[in-house]
């Protein structure tokens with residue numbers, strides 16, 4: 001059995017994908033640089049679970065010139081699931097270079113290494129953010145994506161163009177997946193669902209951008225994992241697909257869902273739109289359903305229940321660990 005490489009395996013989606021692959025009996029090796037964009041101990045905890053399951057993580061920066069070439073030589077993988085990236089729509093204000101390094105150079109290094117081994121199938125993460133100023137909803141993969149409104153989105157659009165070119169020139173099998181606001185247990189502390197949960201629990205105010213007039217197509221992690229595995233297993237050679245819940249939710253309903261599961265009321269501040277934000281996201285998933293049977297099944301209510309259960313346990317065990325360390 002040949003190895004499957006999962007980049008970004010210590011990250012939120014990479015962790016769940018690597019775990020699911022291992023649980024169905026695949027040989028998996030992860031890659032991650034454990035960067036400090038958010039709490040590194042969360043990444044280490046995910047990696048420890050993967051290690052127990054028999055998934056090692058190679059600690060490396062994918063923008064390094066020979067990293068992918070060395071990985072291909074050492075593991076001769078049949079497939080690569082590429083999820084490592086500088087995520088987050090707002091971090092460009094602090095560190096714009098990290099988007100160029102990880103998302104543009106890192107992706108280019110992957111493609112360039114694969115051109116010599118065109119039998120390796122690559123499934124990689126794009127983003128709903130490429131739809132930018134697109135006004136037509138739901139967002140179809142045939143819609144315009146040439147007006148990204150933020151630097152993160154621009155790097156993902158750049159990846160889509162590079163993917164097309166490398167597929168065209170070298171016939172590398174490449175499937176790009178545009179994820180829509182993914183949430184769930186072991187999630188990302190920089191994302192609104194995680195920050196709002198923490199703030200509401202502590203009695204701190206939360207900011208609703210555009211005075212709360214925003215909708216997001218929140219998509220539960222288990223549905224995303226099924227979509228990624230579906231894309232991995234299908235026979236399509238090249239494509240771009242939406243992976244979203246296809247049921248957008250207004251921010252007020254989203255906050256009410258968190259309040260209900262926490263049993264606490266939020267202090268809401270309605271503030272102006274932030275640069276780089278999108279007002280609405282809404283996935284048309286007809287193509288992903290047709291080509292690999294993608295059918296998300298988790299409502300926001302059920303998904304947030306799972307997230308908040310996990311978050312309470314995780315926070316409690318962290319507090320206990322700190323107490324033990326301090327004596």
Ligand SMILES: NC(=O)c1ccc[n+]([C@@H]2O[C@H](COP(=O)([O-])OP(=O)(O)OC[C@H]3O[C@@H](n4cnc5c(N)ncnc54)[C@H](O)[C@@H]3O)[C@@H](O)[C@H]2O)c1
Pocket residue numbers: 007008009010011012013014031032033034035043060061062063082083084085086087088101102106125126127128178179180181182183188
């Ligand atoms: N979570 C979402 O809602 C969402 C939505 C759209 C797209 N995406 C994309 O999905 C992928 C996974 O996102 P996530 O939410 O799991 O984010 P994440 O930040 O939790 O995971 C990304 C992982 O990649 C690693 N990484 C970053 N740069 C690296 C580098 N140069 N070398 C090696 N490792 C590096 C990070 O340490 C991290 O563990 C990303 O490509 C992201 O852009 C996520």
